[in-house]
Amino acid sequence: xxxxxxxxxxxxKSDPEYRQMLDITRDVCDHCKRNGQALHLxxxxxxxDVLIEFLDDVDRDNLFVNFDPxxxxxxxxxxxxxxxxxxxxxxxxxxxxDATWSDKPGETWGRETPLGExxxxxxxxxxxxxxIGYEGPLTIEREIPEEPTRQKVEISGAIDLLExxxxxxQ
Numbered sequence: 001x002x003x004x005x006x007x008x009x010x011x012x013k014s015d016p017e018y019r020q021m022l023d024i025t026r027d028v029c030d031h032c033k034r035n036g037q038a039l040h041l042x043x044x045x046x047x048x049d050v051l052i053e054f055l056d057d058v059d060r061d062n063l064f065v066n067f068d069p070x071x072x073x074x075x076x077x078x079x080x081x082x083x084x085x086x087x088x089x090x091x092x093x094x095x096x097x098d099a100t101w102s103d104k105p106g107e108t109w110g111r112e113t114p115l116g117e118x119x120x121x122x123x124x125x126x127x128x129x130x131x132i133g134y135e136g137p138l139t140i141e142r143e144i145p146e147e148p149t150r151q152k153v154e155i156s157g158a159i160d161l162l163e164x165x166x167x168x169x170q
Contacts, residue, residue, distance in 0.1 A: 001037060001038050001040055002032055002037055002040070003039075003041075003042060003093060006042075006045075008045050009045070009050055009051065011047075013053075025039075029058065032062055033062050037062070038063070038064055039060075040064050040066040041055075041063070041066065042065075042066045042068055043066065043071055043077075043083070044070070047083075048077075048083035048086050049086075052087065055090060064093075065087050065090045065091050066092070066093040066094065066095065067083075068141070069081075069097065069098075069125055070098050070112060070118065070120065070141075071097070073100065073119055074099045074102075074109050074111075074112065075109070076101070080125070081120075081124050084125070084132065088133075089132065091129075091132060091134055092136060093139065094137070094139060095139050095141040096115055096122075096139060096158060096162060097140075098113045098115045098118030098119075098122070099111060099112050099113055100113055100118045112143075114142070114154040114157060114158065115140065115142070115157065116157070116158070122161060122162075123165055126162070126168075126169050140159065140162070142154050
């Protein structure tokens, strides 16, 4: 599996950049396919309906989604839990990351937080993963390299939270 941030998919399919992104994504999918790999696009930069339309337009059987609920909030792209439900079986990898909404949508980003301290209902997130049949890893993403001790503590807290939620949802 190869995971990437593709960039912002234009919402307007007549935008010339939309066609370019389609062509590039098809080329990368075809290259991955020759190597027995899937391509996972990370979510968050566009609303779920735009992403689904793009996935359908790429039309490759090795193109899937790496779902990052915090990116949806950080970019102001929509509510993560309904988006996860809509994407369903297309989700083949997951980032466990949390965030708060921007107080100035469209002007500033939201703020990344330790897992369980943001606006994502992590219990609902884990339940929804189970509902859509996701059985892959729960990859914790917490990037604060300037504070390695804090990063380790927060990742440890995220592990504890996810283990507790998984036990509750068995």
